[in-house]
Amino acid sequence: MQFDHDKGKPVKKKSQRSISTAVQLAAMILLSACQPDMPAEVRSGLVYCLEGSPESLNPQLVTSGTTIDATSRQLFDRLVDIDPEDGRFIPALATHWEIRSDGLSYTFFLRPDVQFHHTDYFEPSRPLNSTDVRFSFERVMNSEHPFHAVSGGEYPYFQTVEWHQRVARITTPTPDQVVFYLRQRDSSFLSNVATDFAVVHSAEYADQLLKQQQPQRIDSHPIGTGPFKFREYRKDVFLRYYRHAEYWGQASSLEQLVFDIEPNNAKRMAKLLTHECDITAYPRIAELELISKRDDVKVQEQTSMNVGFWAFNTQKPPFDQAKVRRALSMAINRDAILQAVYYNHAHTAHSLLPPTSWGFNPAVMSVPYDPTAARELLAEAGYPFGFSMDIWAMPVQRLYNPNATRMAEMIQADLAQIGVRVSIVTLEWNAFRRQLRQGEHDSVLLGWNADNTDPDNFFRPLLSCSGIDSGTNRAHWCDPAFDAILAQALLTDDQSIRRHYYWAAQHYLSEHIPLFPIAHSKRFQALNHQISGVSINPYGGISLADARKEP
């Protein structure tokens, strides 16, 4: 018994001690949320919750907005940037540029002492020079280039704008000058050079990779000149960048930038509320009101360069009559659609161009909502008792049209008022696009997201004759007079002259209405209140170079 007693006491003390340790540890774990004594690397890091995994780390190879947001403006620079305030071209890697009087050659003068990233897989020996620029663009346009076929040889943006037919050759007369020779005058050239896809890689790194026989690493372990440098990528988990301390602009105040990959909308939102994310992309529109009430969260919005529209198949009767198209458009209550489909997070579209575009014509007449007049117009066109038609609603959710089926149902109800009977068609996305291209639809609810700031990027794909063949002109509208206006607009670089042509184009469209623009939706992001220096760029991907985190 004595033995047991002796043994029992210390055991009890020990257990008391371990309980108190456990309690201390538990308290520490719970309270550490409020303690600011985090190490500097962690405290000055920013977490951006991204909605998907980037498919590549080279923006030249992709069109997806997710990849562009994660890579283009963080890792790389372009020759020219666009001022997000007024849409003008501003210097980036090129301090200035000269355009020959015939418009067939562009000479860019490169910024001196632009440093590439120093990483554990590449040590640059020299700053940026003209061979880097030439390498980056020749990879895209020259199918003989040793890097052209690396990673599949597909450069979707450059193929869409037919880059190899626009640019004849690129020369490098001196290390700080690079000259692009064009085949014909092309006033949208600078817009293309300023897109997020036209980034500059290191030619020296490419040479090193060729020697190591690992050319594909140029797209998975990138070297650029941007404000952050690549550190680590785990697909579906995270993407980690470090600060590029020798950045030519203002070096970032963030030690590291991490993209936390979370495809689930609700989880991204939860992470913002628990402060695991500092910024979250694409919050659900329906939840915006709820979260904007919190003190620790702010919501940013920006009208994007997009348009959601209702396109009529103008090659099918009765939609070949402008009167019918106008009558149908007048019957639509766009305010109701904006509320029910976009939750009022969009602008009513008065023109194909969003109001933020420099080509927007403020004087253009918007189609009024007037069902009575619509009915009269329909009778005038020879359909006093209406007719039956299809509306094809796109089966996927996009920023410019978050819910096409709902929109189609509302239009169905509106058109019933003027005696037009609507049946709604939805198909699987690939079949949908294939049958649209074949012109089997009466009308379709779709939209367009611009790749660059040039108004040409709205009009030409959506409504020119060549857009029918490439499958972007869903109205199947081919009007030589309209095409002539677009061609005229490209022949000069003077923006004020070009603007007049685009105003005329919009005026022409408001008379013919081959498609009925419905809304320009806004892009949103939600941020922790401690974050500043971040805004949504209407002309491209997110830039986190100037982001700051208050302690």
Next chain:
Amino acid sequence: MIWQFLIRRLFLLLFVFFALTCFAFSLGHLFPGDPLTNFSGISQPSDELLPALVQQYQLEQGYLQQYFAFLSRILQGDWGLSLSSQQPIITELTQVFPATLELVAYALLISFVVGVPLGLIAAIKAQHWSGRFISGVAMVGYSVPIFWWALLMIMLFSITLGWLPTSGRISVLFEIPASTGFMLPDIMLSKQPYWQAAMIDALRHLLLPALVLATFPTTVMIRFTRDAMLGVWQQSYIKTARAKGLSRSQVLYRHGLRNAMMPVLRQLGLQFSTLVTLAMITELIFSWPGIGLWLLDSINQRNYPAIQGGLLVISTLVIMVNILMDILHTLLNPLARKQFNG
């Protein structure tokens, strides 16, 4: 003898493993698409590569040769490439599998530490309100659907109170290189100056998923400890020990608990497959980068080589644990040994 028993168990293991590999192998042919792609994970092999692959995978031979080629690749660690990331499956598995083991291990630890004492109390105070209360809570915990419970915990502790993070193993801002794949040892090995802060952060991330996952095994533990203890308490050797003059706690620890734990251990082995299923759900809800989340993602992405590899690893784990528990039970329990020998 005992060796005979072990050899029999080993044979059982081999047989089950054979059936399992047969199943995994046939999946390569049953999945839609080209079997070559399903096995290798190379979606469009180049013309130079194609003959070598066909040769390596023996695809021109009969199913038997293909199966043996499959088996030797599995044993050599060549599990093909993931269709979505083009990384070797085996590399991905070594990253995600430890995360699951870690989560399951901590959940089991919690269930032992919490479940056994509570089960004892419930048995000893079976008629008292505390005993009834514990049994009642255990019953509720046993019946609660884990996804609902997990969301409830997130709502309370993460979103409303803001105490604990909702997802992942550690804040992504901490850079911990994966050497063992287990987070806590990795933090120790990382030699980062901030390892203490990282450790606390990792524990905060672990707490909620481990508690949620521990709910089911804890309630199982409580119920079985209680039932076993109530059974043991009726035995005559307990009465004898009490009559000898041992105190209640002495009897409990020396004679009661040890005998009561035997069936509990066995039950734990049987419940392990349920635990793995629950771990997958927990991983999904807490974005815990373990094998469950990885397998579910692979199924969503139709990543056939990964589905094959994931199934193989998870079912092997469940079978191994079952057989291990069986062996352990036999070794520790003189009664079972005796029965077997007799």
